[in-house]
Amino acid sequence: MRTITVGRDDSCDIVINNSRVSRIHAQISQEGTGYLYRDSSSNGTRINGVTLNRGGERHVVVGDSVLLADAEALPWHKVQTLLPLDGAGDEIVYKNGTALIVFGYIFALMGGLLGVIFGLILATSTQVTNQRKVKKYTPSAVTNGWVIFTLALFSMFIQLIIMANL
Numbered sequence: 166m167r168t169i170t171v172g173r174d175d176s177c178d179i180v181i182n183n184s185r186v187s188r189i190h191a192q193i194s195q196e197g198t199g200y201l202y203r204d205s206s207s208n209g210t211r212i213n214g215v216t217l218n219r220g221g222e223r224h225v226v227v228g229d230s231v232l233l234a235d236a237e238a239l240p241w242h243k244v245q246t247l248l249p250l251d252g253a254g255d256e257i258v259y260k261n262g263t264a265l266i267v268f269g270y271i272f273a274l275m276g277g278l279l280g281v282i283f284g285l286i287l288a289t290s291t292q293v294t295n296q297r298k299v300k301k302y303t304p305s306a307v308t309n310g311w312v313i314f315t316l317a318l319f320s321m322f323i324q325l326i327i328m329a330n331l
Contacts, residue, residue: 208234284314
């Protein structure tokens, strides 16, 4: 079983240049159709919102949210290049959603229902890859989707108040 290292040190297989990331932050090895992540850091790792401290290990799959020291996302494309999984399928390809973001903000500021719809599309759309559901858009596009959704609702509410007072 091959194992790779992730950390700040130049000797690591995946080098992360961030002072919060430990010199050798973690080891990752192939495990079935996924990976076994072992934390060896001082600042821990957050996997799908759950903190994993030094010495802890957890099974992860491509697309899981792995945040090193609450500072850097694990570069899945590098993990997949160094530790390809046999028969695991294609690498996850996220869409950036730029057009939806631009039009979403425009419609949200106008108080339109399309702002709500575009925001929800960005925030909740999923794709199936490696027999697993993952987000369709990049994490920043998902965040923008929730902002657009909230802004559109707020804008519609303000318009209702204005119209009620006319």
